[in-house]
Amino acid sequence: EIVLTQSPGTLSLSPGERATLSCRASQSVSSSYLAWYQQKPGQAPRLLIYGASSRATGIPDRFSGSGSGTDFTLTISRLEPEDFAVYYCQQYGSSPPTFTFGPGTKVDIK
C-alpha cells in the first residue's frame, strides 16, 4: 500500500505570503491519480486539485499543483484569510482499488 507523507506538519504564514506544501509518496503515483483538498473545522474536505495539476470547478487560480512520480506540491501564490485551513493530498491505486490520504498540513496565521 502506498503511504503519503506531507510536510511540513504546520506552516505559519501571513496573508499575502506564498505557501508551498509537499506530498511525498512511498512509491511512484500516477499523476492522473493525485489530488489535493482543503478542510476547515466542522466542514467536509473540499477538492482543490485533481490529476496533480488540474483545478477543480470554482477553485481560484492562486491554487496550483505540480509534481510527478513520488513528489508533489501544492502552491498557494498569495494567501487570503480564507485559505488558513488543513490541506490533504490523496492518491488512487488500482490494484487493488484503493484511495489513501496524507496526514495533512495545517496552514495557520503567523
Place this chain on the structure above:
Amino acid sequence: QEQLQQSGPGLVKPSQTLSLTCAISGDSVSSNNATWNWIRQSPSRGLEWLGRTYYRSKWYNDYAVSVKSRVTINPDTSKNQFSLQLTSVTPEDTAVYYCARVQRGTAAFDIWGQGTMVTVSS
C-alpha cells in the same frame, strides 16, 4: 447542482451494526460516469476510504482491506441513494463518516456529504 445528504444515527453500541444512508440529488447512483464512496475521519486514523459502489452495465463494489470483512455498500436505485453498513463495531470505529462522489477519470472526491459523527459507546 449536485448534492449528497447523509442520514443515520450518531450513536451505536459496541458489537452492533452502523448504518448510514447518502441521498443523491442532481446526479444518479446508476450513472456510468461516477462512483459512490464512503470515507471516515478520526484523529487516530485520519481520512480513511472505506469503499465504493458503481454501475458499469452491472453493479460493482470495492472495499478497503482494513474493513473488508465488516463492510457493505449498497445502491438503492428506487430512492437514488446508497448506504453503508459496518458490522461488529468497536470504539475504534468512532469517527465522522462522509459519503462522496468520484467522477470517472478524475480519481478525486468532488462532491461530499455533510458528514455524520458516529460514536460507538454503550
